[in-house]
Amino acid sequence: MSLTNSDLQYYDGNVLRLPSEKRTEYHAQVDNLITELRKHITSNSDLKIAKVVKAGSFAKYTILKKTVDDPIDVDIVFYISNKNVDDSTLDNLNDLIYTLLTKIYPTKAVEDFEIQRRAATVTFVKSGLSVDVVPVIQDAQEPNHGWQYDLKTKEKNLTCAPCHIQFIRDRKNSDKHYRTLVRMAKRWKNFACPPGLKSFHLELILAYLQDRDGPTQNIEQRFREFLGFIAQSELNERIDFPENSAKVQKYFSDPVVIIDPANHENNVASRITIEEKEQIVKIALQAWETANYASVEDDNDIWKEIFGNKFKIKD
Known part of the structure; x- marks a missing residue:
C-alpha cells in the first residue's frame, strides 16, 4: 500500500x-x-x-x-x-x-x-x-x-562542526520532510546493517537528491528514490554540493566519493572498501525492490522488512 x-x-x-x-x-x-x-x-x-x-x-x-x-x-x-x-x-x-x-x-x-x-x-x-x-x-x-x-x-x-549543523539546517529549511527522510534512512541502516555506511553518508545522499530533484513532495516516493539511487548508481556517482562549487574540484580514487560540504578536500566516504560498497548496493537493491512491492500491496507488514517490527502508521 x-x-x-x-x-x-x-x-x-x-x-x-x-x-x-x-x-x-x-x-x-x-x-x-x-x-x-x-x-x-x-x-x-x-x-x-x-x-x-x-x-x-x-x-x-x-x-x-x-x-x-x-x-x-x-x-x-x-x-x-x-x-x-x-x-x-x-x-x-x-x-x-x-x-x-x-x-x-x-x-x-x-x-x-x-x-x-x-x-x-x-x-x-x-x-x-x-x-x-x-x-x-x-x-x-x-x-x-x-x-x-x-x-x-x-x-x-x-572539519567544521557548525558548518555541518548549518548544512543540515539549510536542507531542512528548503524541505520540511528532509529530517523525516533522514531518520527513516537511519532506521533502515540500523535494521539492515549495510557495512561501512554511516549516518552522515545518509544525510549527504538525501541532501544530494534534494539539491538535484528539489524539495520532497511525497515522502514515500523520495525514500524509494533514495534506495533506488544507491542501487542503480552502485555508488559510482560522485556526490558533491553547491557549498563547494567555487572551489577547485579534487580527484579521489576511493571506491565511494561523498565530498564533505565543509571541506572540499575531504571524502567522508573514503573508508568504504570495494567489498563494503558491493554489500551496501546489494542491501539497498533488496530494500528498493521490497519498498516498490510494498507501495502497491495492501499490506503494511511488508514495510517491516525494511524498518523492523516497530513500524506502524497508526495506534
Whole structure:
C-alpha cells in the first residue's frame, strides 16, 4: 500500500524521533560533562579551550529514539586554540581526555570508557547515552574549523562542526520532510546493517537528491528514490554540493566519493572498501525492490522488512 505523508509523519513522530523530554535529559547530562571536562582540562594542562560545540545527529535533530538497534550517541567537539598541528599534540589530546574522563567519573567501569580513532568515548549505562569527545585544533584563520586527528592512519583532517549543523539546517529549511527522510534512512541502516555506511553518508545522499530533484513532495516516493539511487548508481556517482562549487574540484580514487560540504578536500566516504560498497548496493537493491512491492500491496507488514517490527502508521 502506498503510504501517505501523514502515515510516515506519524511513524516518524511516534516511533523514530527522539522525544523532547529525553532530549532535555540528554542535554543536561552532556552539559554537566562539558562543564566538568572544561574544569579538568584547565586544571590539569596548559590547553586553552576556545569553545565547545555539540555536534552530530543530536545537534542536527536527526537522531533516533533509543532502541536496541538505535543507540544514542552525542558528539561534543572541543576546540583547542593556540596549539600547533603536529602528531604528538593531537595524539596526546585523546589520551588526556580519556584520562580526565576517568577522573570525572571514578565509579564507572573501565569498559564504559574507550579511545576511538578520533574521539574519547564515555557511556552512561543508566540513560544509555554515549558521548564522543572530539578534540580539534582550532584554525586561527577560520575559528569554526579545526584539525582532527585519526589515531589509526595518523592523518589530519580539517572539519567544521557548525558548518555541518548549518548544512543540515539549510536542507531542512528548503524541505520540511528532509529530517523525516533522514531518520527513516537511519532506521533502515540500523535494521539492515549495510557495512561501512554511516549516518552522515545518509544525510549527504538525501541532501544530494534534494539539491538535484528539489524539495520532497511525497515522502514515500523520495525514500524509494533514495534506495533506488544507491542501487542503480552502485555508488559510482560522485556526490558533491553547491557549498563547494567555487572551489577547485579534487580527484579521489576511493571506491565511494561523498565530498564533505565543509571541506572540499575531504571524502567522508573514503573508508568504504570495494567489498563494503558491493554489500551496501546489494542491501539497498533488496530494500528498493521490497519498498516498490510494498507501495502497491495492501499490506503494511511488508514495510517491516525494511524498518523492523516497530513500524506502524497508526495506534
